[in-house]
Amino acid sequence: MKDKVTSLLRHHIEGDIVLEKPKERSFGHFATPAAFGLAKILRKSPIVIAQDLAAQLSHVEAFSSVEAVSGYINIRLSDAFLEEYASWAITHEAQFAKGIKEGKILLEFVSANPTGPLHIGHARGAIYGDTLLRLGRHLGYEMTAEYYINDAGNQMDLLGTSIMLEAKSTLLGQEVVYPESFYRGEYMTDLAKEAMAEFGAEVFVEANQMMLAQWGKERVMKLIIDTLASANIHFDTFVSEASLYGDWERVLAKLQANDAIAMVEEKLWLKSTLKGDEKDRVVVRENGKPTYLAGDLIYHNQKFERNYDQYINIWGADHHGYIARVKAAVDFMGFDSSKLEVLLSQMVSLLKEGEPYKMSKRKGNVILMSDILEEIGADALRFIFASKKSDTSLEFDIETLKKEDASNPAFYINYAHARIQTLLGKSTYSIEQIMQASLEGVGEEGMHLLFDAMQLPEVVDGAFESREIQKLPEFLKRLAGAFHKFYGAHKIIGAPQEAQYLKLFLAVAVSLRVGLSLMGVTAKNRM
RNA sequence: GCGCCCGUGGCUCAACUGGAUAGAGUAUCGGACUUCGGAUCCGACGGUUAUAGGUUCGAAUCCUAUCGGGCGCACCA
Numbered sequence: 001m002k003d004k005v006t007s008l009l010r011h012h013i014e015g016d017i018v019l020e021k022p023k024e025r026s027f028g029h030f031a032t033p034a035a036f037g038l039a040k041i042l043r044k045s046p047i048v049i050a051q052d053l054a055a056q057l058s059h060v061e062a063f064s065s066v067e068a069v070s071g072y073i074n075i076r077l078s079d080a081f082l083e084e085y086a087s088w089a090i091t092h093e094a095q096f097a098k099g100i101k102e103g104k105i106l107l108e109f110v111s112a113n114p115t116g117p118l119h120i121g122h123a124r125g126a127i128y129g130d131t132l133l134r135l136g137r138h139l140g141y142e143m144t145a146e147y148y149i150n151d152a153g154n155q156m157d158l159l160g161t162s163i164m165l166e167a168k169s170t171l172l173g174q175e176v177v178y179p180e181s182f183y184r185g186e187y188m189t190d191l192a193k194e195a196m197a198e199f200g201a202e203v204f205v206e207a208n209q210m211m212l213a214q215w216g217k218e219r220v221m222k223l224i225i226d227t228l229a230s231a232n233i234h235f236d237t238f239v240s241e242a243s244l245y246g247d248w249e250r251v252l253a254k255l256q257a258n259d260a261i262a263m264v265e266e267k268l269w270l271k272s273t274l275k276g277d278e279k280d281r282v283v284v285r286e287n288g289k290p291t292y293l294a295g296d297l298i299y300h301n302q303k304f305e306r307n308y309d310q311y312i313n314i315w316g317a318d319h320h321g322y323i324a325r326v327k328a329a330v331d332f333m334g335f336d337s338s339k340l341e342v343l344l345s346q347m348v349s350l351l352k353e354g355e356p357y358k359m360s361k362r363k364g365n366v367i368l369m370s371d372i373l374e375e376i377g378a379d380a381l382r383f384i385f386a387s388k389k390s391d392t393s394l395e396f397d398i399e400t401l402k403k404e405d406a407s408n409p410a411f412y413i414n415y416a417h418a419r420i421q422t423l424l425g426k427s428t429y430s431i432e433q434i435m436q437a438s439l440e441g442v443g444e445e446g447m448h449l450l451f452d453a454m455q456l457p458e459v460v461d462g463a464f465e466s467r468e469i470q471k472l473p474e475f476l477k478r479l480a481g482a483f484h485k486f487y488g489a490h491k492i493i494g495a496p497q498e499a500q501y502l503k504l505f506l507a508v509a510v511s512l513r514v515g516l517s518l519m520g521v522t523a524k525n526r527m
Numbered sequence: 528g529c530g531c532c533c534g535u536g537g538c539u540c541a542a543c544u545g546g547a548u549a550g551a552g553u554a555u556c557g558g559a560c561u562u563c564g565g566a567u568c569c570g571a572c573g574g575u576u577a578u579a580g581g582u583u584c585g586a587a588u589c590c591u592a593u594c595g596g597g598c599g600c601a602c603c604a
Contacts, residue, residue, distance in 0.1 A: 021543060033546055036584070046584080071584085072547070113604065155604055181603095241604090267602070278530070282602045292604050320531050321599045346532070347597065388540070392533065408566090409552080415566060426563060462543065474541060477551075488559090488568040495563095527566070 001085060002458045005030055005062070005075070012056050028065065028076040029451055035071050046071035079447060083439045086450055086507040090435065093510050097457040097518075099139035106303060107133055109314035110228065110235075111148040114217045115159045117187050118227050118369040121316070125345040126369075127385040127520075128469060129314045130233040134518045135464040135472070144308075147235045151217050152242040152295060158182060159220075160213030167192035167204045185366065187223065191216055227370045231378045232520040244298040248290055251301045251333070252283075260332035270297075275328030297329045304335040317344040343467055345390045379521045383410040386519055387473045409477050413512060414524040416480035420509045421525040423492055429499050434506065437499035445486060446504050452482050453511040460518065476515045483508050 002019055009019075013034050022031040035050035050068035057066040057075070064078040089096045109129030112122050129145070136143045162183040168174040171192055195203060195212060203212070221238075228234070255261050255270070261283070262269045268284035270293065283294045303311055315322070323342045330337040372381055387409065424431075439450065456475065463471040483505070492501050513523040 019543090020546075022547080027547085031547085033585095036546080069547085115604090150604055153604055278600075285602050287602090289602090291602060293602095295604090316598095317532065318598055323531090344532075344598095392540085411566060412552095415564080419564065419567090423563065458543085466544075468544095470541080471543085474551085481551085484567055485569090487563085491560095491563070493563045527564080 001454055002030075005077070008060055008062060009034075009057070012053060022072075022074060027069070027072075028067070028074040030075045030077075032073050032075070033071065035068075035073060077451070079439065082447060082450055082454065085454055086439070086503075087435070089454065089510050090503075090506045093514065096510055096514050097138065097460045099457075099461060101136075101140040103309040104142045104144075104307075105136060105310045105312060106144050106146060106306070106308040107136070107312045107314070108146045108148055108303075110224075110233075111150070112224060113150045113155060114220045114224065115155050115183055116185065116220060116366075117223050119366040120369055120372055121348045123231070123369045123372070123381060124348050124385050124390070125314050125316060126228060126231065126233055127382050128343075128345050128390045130231075131382075131386050131469045131472070131519055132312070132314075132464065132467065134520060135460055135469065138460060138518055139464055144237060145235045146237045146239060148299060149217075149221065149238055149240045150292075150295075151240050152245070153292060156213045156217065156242075157209065159216045160209040160211075162188055163191050163195055163212045163216050164204045164206075164209065167196060167201075171196055172201060172204070187220075191219055194219065223370075227368075227373065230370070230373050231382065239299065239302075241295045241299070244295055244302065245290065247298050247302065248294060251298045252294075254301070254334075255297070255329070255332055258332050258334065260329070270325065270329060270332070272325045272328035275324070275331050277324040277328050281325050293325065293329075296326055297333075300326060300330055300340070301333050301335075304330065304333070304339075309339070311340045313340070313342045314345055315342055317346045320344055343390065346392055379410045379414075380408050382520050383408070383473060387470050389468060389470050409473060410521065411527075412484075413476050413480040413516065415527060416483045417509055417512045417516075417523045418525055418527050419487060420483075420505045420512075423505065424502060426493050427498060427502055429502060431506075434499050434502045437503050439500055439503060441497035441500040442504050445489070446501070449482050449486050450504055450507055452479050453508045456511045456515055459515075472515060472519060476512060476519075479508065479511060479515075 006019055009032070013032075019030045019032055022028055035046040035053065047068070050071050050073050054066045054068040054073050057063060057073070060066075062078055062081040063075055065076040067074045107129060110118075110122060110126045112118055118126070133143055133145050158179075158181065161179065165176050165178060165182060166184070166188045169176045170189055195215065198215075225235075252261070252268075260271055260274075262271050262280065266286045267282050269280040270283050271280050273280050281293055282291055283297065284290050300311075326342075327337040327340060330340055424434075427434075439446070442450070459471055459475040463469050490501065492498060492505075495501065509523075516523045
């Protein structure tokens with residue numbers, strides 16, 4: 001809708017056109033401060049320019065009024081224009097708020113280590129990524145959701161060792177000596193039991209450490225995938241770090257050819273300071289083993305060779321120091337590093353009964369994503385996490401997450417949708433009859449509600465392009481609130497305008513449904 | 528010490544990316560249809576946007592400094 005209005009304005013106004021939503025409803029549907037910008041160029045007062053433009057624009061058919069108010073130009077759309085737009089949305093729900101954006105985007109997110117189940121901190125990045133994915137796809141981008149599995153290095157050894165130690169101490173009652181760090185927790189006991197059932201007690205010997213690690217990784221990945229699935233999150237592709245190293249020689253040769261590598265003290269360093277990093281980074285140790293960074297270099301080389309238009313990585317904020325070196329490497333490999341966008345999902349800090357709650361994977365006192373999903377459900381969790389700007393650290397109390405009441409916006413929005421379904425069920429009008437009704441009788445407040453509902457396309461576009469997904473839940477809350485208010489003020493069933501009101505509500509319901517689905521939440525018809 | 532992110536009513540967060548009188552929820556207090564779902568609605572209270580400068584028609588938003596918080600500063604992944 002905004003696009004349509006912008007293109008109508010383009011015939012009359014030069015330059016970039018900024019359309020805003022006026023603060024006060026009485027000002028109209030859209031406003032533009034265009035006159036302020038033109039004032040400098042034309043050397044005239046913005047107030048005079050605004051008046052001239054308003055006079056021209058008042059002839060546009062889709063506008064019912066255009067007014068100049070202290071330099072702003074306020075535009076009101078005609079009822080006919082709004083009604084036509086809404087009717088189309090109702091009858092073309094699958095198309096509503098869709099875009100025609102072009103481009104292939106590789107979105108990598110979650111990528112949690114396969115050494116333990118997802119905890120509540122992972123959930124934020126997972127929900128952020130999946131919501132972006134849904135928004136981007138709706139807008140027309142060709143998007144691939146990818147999970148990078150860090151299944152190499154010490155942590156894999158540690159996983160094998162941990163399973164073995166857990167089995168020995170808990171299942172076999174043996175005295176064991178624990179290393180400095182190891183994984184523990186309920187899932188570890190489960191893994192040990194499963195391994196025991198599958199392979200027998202004799203499997204728990206040093207020589208089988210690697211085999212147990214591999215087996216454990218598969219089990220943990222299955223856990224992770226299942227947890228994600230129960231939050232409606234699915235990946236298209238998985239890339240294993242361990243599987244990449246065969247390509248290391250080739251990538252290294254490429255980097256060396258581009259003079260990106262130096263040999264100092266028997267180690268190979270990436271000369272990332274040349275690209276703005278704080279210091280150079282070791283990629284191959286003295287003992288010949290590549291570092292974790294080497295894996296990431298191969299991975300990003302592989303990503304870029306797969307030739308997407310854009311690459312988005314969602315990382316936990318604790319990895320922000322990593323961005324410079326990866327971008328440097330991408331540059332060195334001859335790719336355009338500006339195509340790589342790293343979004344940070346800030347830390348989630350937890351409180352428990354008002355006290356800070358520190359999670360530690362090693363100690364096993366983590367709050368599992370799967371537990372929270374079971375307690376409050378995917379909808380509530382998705383809603384809460386999607387409502388916060390991802391680059392702000394988020395603090396909340398575990399106990400409040402468990403509540404199911406009005407503080408839960410998912411309920412509030414679903415309630416609006418369910419109310420509409422109830423009304424449609426109670427009405428004697430059929431959908432066909434309702435669609436034939438005109439919206440003329442719904443009044444000014446009704447037309448405002450309709451306009452609100454029809455803004456989903458702009459919201460979806462804005463939320464994705466700015467990577468600020470909280471705009472969508474914000475919008476849905478506002479729309480649901482506007483609906484509840486209208487509902488409270490008007491009797492619907494039996495009113496002379498019953499069919500008109502219901503047509504209006506159909507438009508609201510479409511917007512709520514499509515909006516919710518983009519958040520990975522299914523709208524409820526009954527509560 | 529250096530780097531990144533952040534600082535908005537008591538609390539949790541918005542603010543169309545530089546626009547009009549900074550908005551919601553929650554908490555607190557007070558109200559509403561003996562009728563469509565009261566999981567709702569209406570009202571009140573609550574702000575020098577951390578502080579101080581600067582940029583301009585205009586700043587929560589941009590710049591500088593200071594204060595405060597989080598996270599990094601591995602040859603661990």
